[in-house]
Amino acid sequence: MRGSIEGRMPSTWTAEWDGPLLRVATPAQGIAFARDLAGLSVPELDSLIHRLRDYFSKRGEAVEWKTYGHxxxxxxxxxxxxxxEPEETETVVIGNAAELATDAAPPHGVTIRKTTARADFDRIAHMESEVWGKDWSWLADDLASRCETSPDDVVVLIAEADGKVISAAWLVGMPGTEFSGLWGGSTLEQWRGKGIYRALVARRAQIALGRGMKYLVVDASDDSSPILQSLGFQKVTTTTPWVWSPRP
Incomplete structure (x- = not known):
């Protein structure tokens, strides 16, 4: 799946290969994905890491190298x-779309719908900013770009109650594979534990299955992982972002 990233990036991202490393510039920060490092000596690996760091240092931007447990x-x-420096480790879980495409419904008073509207993306970004306590305004541009670049591979779902966005999640197909990724799912604190996340998983599984995808993959937080595993997802590995940030 790491090898498919270049083919499913938003138009606002740019990528360049440096040997086995895909170096990606995004509006938020740099991201790096290494496909196969086994053939590198330690000095060669160090050189690759330093080139990545120096590239984003010149841009004055942070960069995240996404590592996996294997x-x-x-x-x-x-x-x-x-x-x-390492950030929080997440659990990579994989589930069978056919088994996850249940009729799980959101709680009373909550509606879930697809959207491609820029105004909704702005509302989602505002909700995410409230959840995480930081500025997520960049997310609106990211979602808009994803939908514009790969309209057949990206589906954004929005959950609302009383006209307010309380959660959102998106499905990202991975061309050339049998996988779709589940992203988002953050929910306002007062609405957690009510089945909204489960309903969003089920709805996205239905969409993925309808598009011929067999599996769903999630980089799950400690909050999400137990829910997903209770639904039938299987833990396969872990992923840890290692981040370098330019100093003042």
Missing amino acids: DRPDLPARLRLAGF
Whole structure:
């Protein structure tokens, strides 16, 4: 799936390969995905990491190297030596779309619908900013770009109550694979624990199944992972973002 990223990026992202590393510039920050590092010596790996860091240093931007639990075991140590710091580890879970496409409904008073409207993307970004306590305004542009660039691969769902966005989630198809990724799912605190997240998973599973996709994959937080595993998702590995940020 890491090898499919270049073919499903929003138009606002730009990417360039440096050997086995895909270096991606986004409106928010840099992202790096390594497809296969097994053939590199330690000096070669260090050089690759330093080139990535120096590239985004010149841009004055942070960069995230997304590592996985099954990557070469010395990768975290080499990233740390180059000044990268780990963020929260997530659990990668995979589920069978046919088994997850249930009729789970949202609670009374909550509606879920598809959207491609820019005004809705702005409302989603506002909701995310409230959930996380930081500025997520960039998300509106990101969702708009995804839908414009890959309209057949991206579906955005919005959950509302009393005219307010209380949660949102999106499905991202991965061309050339049998997988679709589940993203989003953040919910306002007063609406958590009511089945909204489960309903969004089921709705996206139905859409993925209808598009011929067999599997759903999620980088799940500690909050989401138990819910997803109770629905039938299986843990396969972990993922940890290692982030380098330019110093003032």
